[in-house]
Amino acid sequence: MLNDAKKRLMYVSGDDFYFFTYSIFIILDVLKCINERTFRDYRKLPFLVEFVRDKNLIYILESSTRSDTQDVTDGMNNGAPLSRKLNNVDKEYLFRSYSNGIARRSEMLKLLFTLEKSGYVGLSKGDIDSMVNVTLIKHALPPDFLSKKVFGQEFENMQKLKLIVKRLSSLTQETMLERLYENQGVKTWAL
Amino acid sequence: MGSLRINQVVYEGDSYFFHSPIFDNNLILIEGDNGTGKTTFCNLIYFGLGGSVSEFRDDGEKKHKEITRDSNNWVDLYVTISGKNYQLKRYIKDNDISITEYVAQVDDKGDFVFDVSAGITTLILPINRSKAEVATFSDWMLGQLGISVVELYQGYDTFKINFVDLMRLIYHDQKTEPEYVYKKIDVKQTYFSDSELRRKATFELLIGKAFSDYYDAIVEAKRAEKSHSGAKEMLDEYKIIANGMRGRGEIKNKTFLESELREKDAIIEKLQYARESFKRNRSVEANVEPAIENLKSRMLEAEVLTSELNAQLLDIYDERSKLLFIKENTAKEITQVTKVIHTHDQLNLFSADTCPYCLTKIERTSGHCVCGSEIDEAKYQRFFYTSQEYKEIYKAKTKTLSTIQLAIDDCNDEVESIKAQIKFAANNVVDAKEKLHALVNRMDQRIDINSLNDIDDKLLDTREEMALLRQRIDIETKLEKLQLDVDQKRDVANIANTARQLLEIKTKDEIRSKVNTFSEHYNVLMTRALSACRTARISNDDYMPIINDGEYKERSSAVSIRLMYFLTMMEMSLVNSDVPYPHFMLVDTPETAGIEPKELLNCLKQISGLERFNLPYQIILTTGLGKYPPEFLSKRVMFMPDEEHALLQKRN
Numbered sequence: 117m118l119n120d121a122k123k124r125l126m127y128v129s130g131d132d133f134y135f136f137t138y139s140i141f142i143i144l145d146v147l148k149c150i151n152e153r154t155f156r157d158y159r160k161l162p163f164l165v166e167f168v169r170d171k172n173l174i175y176i177l178e179s180s181t182r183s184d185t186q187d188v189t190d191g192m193n194n195g196a197p198l199s200r201k202l203n204n205v206d207k208e209y210l211f212r213s214y215s216n217g218i219a220r221r222s223e224m225l226k227l228l229f230t231l232e233k234s235g236y237v238g239l240s241k242g243d244i245d246s247m248v249n250v251t252l253i254k255h256a257l258p259p260d261f262l263s264k265k266v267f268g269q270e271f272e273n274m275q276k277l278k279l280i281v282k283r284l285s286s287l288t289q290e291t292m293l294e295r296l297y298e299n300q301g302v303k304t305w306a307l
Numbered sequence: 308m309g310s311l312r313i314n315q316v317v318y319e320g321d322s323y324f325f326h327s328p329i330f331d332n333n334l335i336l337i338e339g340d341n342g343t344g345k346t347t348f349c350n351l352i353y354f355g356l357g358g359s360v361s362e363f364r365d366d367g368e369k370k371h372k373e374i375t376r377d378s379n380n381w382v383d384l385y386v387t388i389s390g391k392n393y394q395l396k397r398y399i400k401d402n403d404i405s406i407t408e409y410v411a412q413v414d415d416k417g418d419f420v421f422d423v424s425a426g427i428t429t430l431i432l433p434i435n436r437s438k439a440e441v442a443t444f445s446d447w448m449l450g451q452l453g454i455s456v457v458e459l460y461q462g463y464d465t466f467k468i469n470f471v472d473l474m475r476l477i478y479h480d481q482k483t484e485p486e487y488v489y490k491k492i493d494v495k496q497t498y499f500s501d502s503e504l505r506r507k508a509t510f511e512l513l514i515g516k517a518f519s520d521y522y523d524a525i526v527e528a529k530r531a532e533k534s535h536s537g538a539k540e541m542l543d544e545y546k547i548i549a550n551g552m553r554g555r556g557e558i559k560n561k562t563f564l565e566s567e568l569r570e571k572d573a574i575i576e577k578l579q580y581a582r583e584s585f586k587r588n589r590s591v592e593a594n595v596e597p598a599i600e601n602l603k604s605r606m607l608e609a610e611v612l613t614s615e616l617n618a619q620l621l622d623i624y625d626e627r628s629k630l631l632f633i634k635e636n637t638a639k640e641i642t643q644v645t646k647v648i649h650t651h652d653q654l655n656l657f658s659a660d661t662c663p664y665c666l667t668k669i670e671r672t673s674g675h676c677v678c679g680s681e682i683d684e685a686k687y688q689r690f691f692y693t694s695q696e697y698k699e700i701y702k703a704k705t706k707t708l709s710t711i712q713l714a715i716d717d718c719n720d721e722v723e724s725i726k727a728q729i730k731f732a733a734n735n736v737v738d739a740k741e742k743l744h745a746l747v748n749r750m751d752q753r754i755d756i757n758s759l760n761d762i763d764d765k766l767l768d769t770r771e772e773m774a775l776l777r778q779r780i781d782i783e784t785k786l787e788k789l790q791l792d793v794d795q796k797r798d799v800a801n802i803a804n805t806a807r808q809l810l811e812i813k814t815k816d817e818i819r820s821k822v823n824t825f826s827e828h829y830n831v832l833m834t835r836a837l838s839a840c841r842t843a844r845i846s847n848d849d850y851m852p853i854i855n856d857g858e859y860k861e862r863s864s865a866v867s868i869r870l871m872y873f874l875t876m877m878e879m880s881l882v883n884s885d886v887p888y889p890h891f892m893l894v895d896t897p898e899t900a901g902i903e904p905k906e907l908l909n910c911l912k913q914i915s916g917l918e919r920f921n922l923p924y925q926i927i928l929t930t931g932l933g934k935y936p937p938e939f940l941s942k943r944v945m946f947m948p949d950e951e952h953a954l955l956q957k958r959n
Binding site for chain 2 (some may be wrong): 124127128132133134135137138169170226227229230231233234236257258261266267269271
């Protein structure tokens with residue numbers, strides 16, 4: 117009993133592989149990276165997982181990049197979301213998601229290999245050797261698995277993010293990080 | 308009555324001197340030719356007795372050159388007044404007379420000498436009256452002669468009868484027109500100097516003892532009347548002032564005013580009591596101040612409590628927001644766990660037999676780790692959970708959530724409680740504030756400045772009224788005093804007037820009898836002296852002579868008429884000791900105004916008739932050479948037949 121309790125206490129929901137699993141599926145599904153279409157560079161996934169999971173991050177991004185400002189019409193940054201000065205709390209919140217993403221990166225490839233072995237995702241080599249692209253083999257999933265009833269919030273989050281940051285599936289990791297974090301004033305470092 | 312007698316006449320000067328012999332007879336005859344100094348001799352006597360002699364003055368018309376040009380010159384008269392010997396010394400051109408008593412002694416040669424060195428005090432008196440009201444020589448003289456110094460009123464003027472006034476019927480001088488009888492006055496100072504009233508008074512004073520009393524009574528009545536009218540004037544004046552001060556107020560006497568004053572005094576006392584009561588009320592309310600302090604500290608405490616509670620509330624809000632955050636996260640985790648369970652159930656990707664490093668399924672013997680070590684299966688810690696375990700986690704999380712909810716509920720309760728406390732404290736502050744306000748207001752009401760001011764105003768008004776009343780009482784007191792003064796003075800005036808009236812009747816009777824007596828004596832003397840005179844009397848009105856019932860007016864007889872008039876006075880004073888005439892006559896060279904020598908002699912012979920009374924008297928008579936009855940020769944004490952034997956002898 118004691119051990120059961122200990123194990124329960126040691127459970128960290130954010131580190132759960134099933135959590136990663138369904139999040140990846142939802143990302144790929146929303147970005148239509150199904151079958152032949154691939155998601156460029158799996159390293160972007162741990163960061164996106166954060167956004168899928170937490171709608172607060174979506175709010176922060178939304179408020180930071182609202183297009184009711186002149187910046188967009190000026191056409192600066194080629195339509196990319198412009199940073200607005202965030203308050204420190206929001207900035208801190210955003211930064212924590214960045215650091216979470218970094219922390220999960222090593223687990224991500226391991227998980228993707230397992231999922232590939234299970235036949236749920238397809239992995240392919242990218243432009244360079246180290247780059248791995250990902251695609252969702254949707255029909256392999258149980259038919260009701262990606263139910264909106266179960267993952268309604270996650271789908272909504274991802275849909276919103278997709279609107280906020282364009283071409284998420286094809287962006288390089290650097291560009292994506294720039295748009296998600298640096299433009300909002302969150303410092304990132306070279307990976 | 309009093310008497311006057313000249314014993315010696317002395318003139319001393321740097322250039323001239325004259326020493327008369329001692330006059331020890333009733334009749335003193337001085338015979339001299341014209342211009343030898345007969346009139347000068349008389350004038351020396353008159354001057355010595357206080358008269359004004361124009362010849363002795365530098366501004367005189369016919370100055371006597373030897374005397375006015377002489378220096379350090381004076382006249383000494385050795386006189387006997389009513390039995391007392393006096394030396395009267397008067398310097399020429401001076402208006403003071405020194406009076407020194409002297410003693411008559413007989414020297415080695417058997418002659419009389421007058422010694423003034425006996426050391427008896429010398430009196431120096433002025434001749435003229437001054438406003439300083441010091442006694443004059445005349446006053447002294449009249450006092451010695453027993454004649455009152457009477458003050459006469461004429462119109463608004465008053466004057467006193469002087470000795471020189473009496474001298475008008477004593478000094479039979481040469482200068483006066485004899486028809487006027489009375490010697491001409493020396494200097495006419497005022498309109499009244501020679502008035503009939505004055506002349507009559509002179510006459511009356513010289514012949515009647517009662518006249519002095521009567522004139523005194525007149526003076527007294529006049530003075531009392533004057534004093535009365537003065538007091539009345541003052542009263543009237545003051546009444547006008549009092550009316551002015553009284554203003555519109557009705558006339559009230561002192562008694563009423565004083566009772567009014569007492570009423571006001573009582574009002575003042577009441578007002579002061581009321582004022583004190585007010586002040587006492589205020590001191591009772593002194594416990595308001597501690598109450599205020601109390602309320603103030605209560606208010607302060609409540610405010611401090613409120614701010615403390617607010618701080619607490621903020622803390623709890625903070626805690627609650629943290630709890631809500633945790634709750635949110637927990638709820639999120641719970642939903643995530645359900646999704647994980649869903650995924651696990653559907654995909655079943657991981658189990659206890661999944662390699663934590665590569666995530667591949669491994670064949671593991673029970674009781675051993677993936678690495679092969681022996682383990683207690685129950686204690687084997689893995690990264691992967693069974694469905695059962697996930698459900699436990701779910702359950703645990705849910706429980707956590709409810710626990711958090713409990714904490715949040717607690718927080719909410721605490722928030723409510725603190726809010727209630729804050730509200731209570733705030734109410735306390737409001738309450739304390741209201742009470743404080745009420746207390747402060749009440750304090751103002753209690754002190755009631757307006758009422759106090761009203762009382763003070765009333766006090767001031769009453770005091771003013773009292774001051775006014777006191778003023779009026781003072782006025783009334785003064786009025787009463789003045790009225791009393793007037794009343795008293797009126798009484799005095801009435802008494803004096805009655806006395807005067809009584810004396811007037813008495814005096815008029817006496818005058819009538821004295822005038823009758825005078826007329827009888829005069830008639831005898833005149834019929835003897837003047838052959839043409841059948842009857843002679845004096846008028847009752849002005850005491851002037853009426854000869855033959857006024858039909859006889861021969862100017863040549865004027866000297867006789869005048870001389871007999873003087874002589875009648877002398878005779879009366881010898882007959883009746885009540886007559887104040889001082890038994891003294893000075894007659895200067897009567898043979899003027901064309902009198903017949905025979906009649907002159909007849910007149911002079913009448914003087915001899917005085918001897919029959921066997922009483923001392925003195926008549927000093929100067930005549931021209933041989934112009935006197937031969938039997939008078941034995942009375943001749945000085946003989947100045949020519950200028951070599953003139954009166955004034957030049958010093959060598």
